[in-house]
Amino acid sequence: QVLSAFYTKGKEAKVESLAQQTMEDVPDAGFDNGEAYKGAQASSTGILGTLEVIQSGFERAISETQALEEKAIKEHRELTGDIDVSSAEKDKALKVKTQSQIETAEEMSQQTSALKKETSTMKSALVELAALEEECGIGASYEQRKAARKEEMKVLKDAISIFNTLIEG
Secondary structure, eight states, X not given: XXXXXXXHHHTTOBOOOOOOSOTTTSOOOSSOTTBXXXXXXXXXXXXXXXXXXXXXXXXXXXXXXXXXXXXXXXXHHHHHHHHHHHHXXXXXXXXXXXXXXXXXXXXXXXXXXXXXXXXXXXXXXXXXXXXXXXXXXXXXXHHHHHHHHHHHHHHHHHHHHHHHHHHHO
16 A cells, blocks of 8 residues: 555655756666656556565455464364263263272172171081091991991990899899
8 A cells, every 4th residue: 555655655756856967977777867667567567566465465464364263162162062061971880880899899798798707607517527427437348337326325225234233123
């Protein structure tokens, strides 16, 4: 705009000569004495055209940058929303898994306690069974059982004879 105004005003400009020297001593300036410098009017369209191209380039860059920024803001908002949803889902899953872990630990504790109780009962039963087997002679050979029966019969006969002497006596 400044250059455009300069070249437009320069076409009509006039200068009054303030020179006190003679015109022969002055080097050639490219225009006549008393004539105002009007700029390179022929080149002005090239310069103004170049500046207009540069200006339109800047305007295009600004509009493209604004469009890209708006797109980036939209994508950022979508990503932020997706992250929030994902985070909420993961928090919920964590709570469910934590609760499940607590329940499993409690059940395992109960089962361990029951196992200890049943193991203790089984050990008692095995001790009692071993005592009964020993008393009944299970696991002994035929000869050992025969000798044990014979001994038992002798003891019973002795007991009967003691009772008989006490009764008769």
